Amino acid sequence: MNSQTLLKNRTYNHNFHSPNNLAKKGTLQAMIFTLIMMIVEIIGGMYYGSMALLADGWHMSSHALALGLAFFAYAMANKYANDVKFNFGTFKIEILAAFTSAIFLLGIAFFMIYESISRLINPTIIAYKEAIIIALIGLVVNLICAYLLRGEHSHDHTHEHSHPNDLNLKAAYIHVITDAMTSVFAIIALIAGLVFGATWLDPLMGIVGSILIFIWAVSLIKRSSKILLDANMNDEIVNEVLEILTSKKYNNLNLEDLHILQVAGDKYACIISVSSDELVDIKEIKNDLLIHEELVHIIIEVK
Structure with missing residues (x-):
């Protein structure tokens, strides 16, 4: 009898991470809403010349990726939950997804800063009214996503509660809230530009949005890398x-x-x-x- 057969016949279980089905469902729904709004905001920002709106769209793309990776991680963690190749279960699949998402977010943050500074140096004409409408719709989508990812406060008809220590779910929720803040900044900048002619405020808010993404990404990198590297001897x-x-x-x-x-x-x-x-x-x-x-x-x- 070979080692794989022996392992498959074992009576003990190394899957210590129970599936978070509510989070899996919520991330999929939030990802669909986000992808739709992301496309609308990026196209709208480019067409109407709004850097703040474009920045919010790129921010949505980053959190669409985060939600997509989170959903994929939940699916893979469930699929391989009882696979004998994983010494301590599949928990770190979800953590690896969070870490990968954070690395991508850093690139988005730097790109947004570059584009915003370019717009400060070379201002462009903005169709404020149209851009404000799109930004408001984006904010509504963010609030819907926040509701779908409301964490341990949520439960379905089976009374299955979300996991309060789910790093993927917490990260996605924080990302959505951060994105909502970026939408608010975009709306403020666009209204100020429309009413007071403060065109410089639009790219400035793009920089503020990129800083928020950078801070969130660094925080997630620190938390996820600590788990991936088993750096928890001070817990x-x-x-x-x-x-x-x-x-x-x-x-x-x-x-x-x-x-x-x-x-x-x-x-x-x-x-x-x-x-x-x-x-x-x-x-x-x-x-x-x-x-x-x-x-x-x-x-x-x-x-």
Whole structure:
């Protein structure tokens, strides 16, 4: 019997990340709304000469990509949830999608800054009334998407609640809110240009929008890369594990090594190496550690 057959016949389960079906459905619906409005705003911004409107359209394209990647990640995480090739489940598929989206967003932010500065230097004629109408429609779409991605406050007829620690869902929601703010900036700039002739405000708002995208992208890169690189040894759960292992009850133990790996939104695997001159009861240690519900997979090595 080969190793793959043995693994497929295993009785244990390494899928610690339960599917977030509400988020999957919401991201698909939000992505469709966003793609439609993105096309309208980009074409409208180019046709009517509004950099703020064009910037909002490009911002929508970035968050359409984020929603698309999030939906794809949910689908793949569900599809391969029980695949034995994934040591700790498919949680990081979603995190990888968030990281990839953030990298793309950085490129969009720099492109928008370049275009906005170009418009400041070389102003263009703007059809303000038409551009304002499109920007208002864009804001409405953003609010609809925010409703679809409202997170743990949402539930369907089956009373299935969204996951409060879903990084993909949080990122998509923040992106939609940021996009709504960019739409507001575009509307303000266009109205000011129409009423007061402040043409410089339109590209300026484009720069403000790009800064918002940049800040969001950097924040998402930091959060997702931390999980991808297992840089979580300063998380609260680490201190909780150490508190147990260094308690008086286990003063005969020497902690040789400790690894904490995030395997779901609020779930961790724990790999511990200890040594002792006395007999070590591994089962007792595991039972004490399992009072922390975040720990779902514990491996203890005795040297």
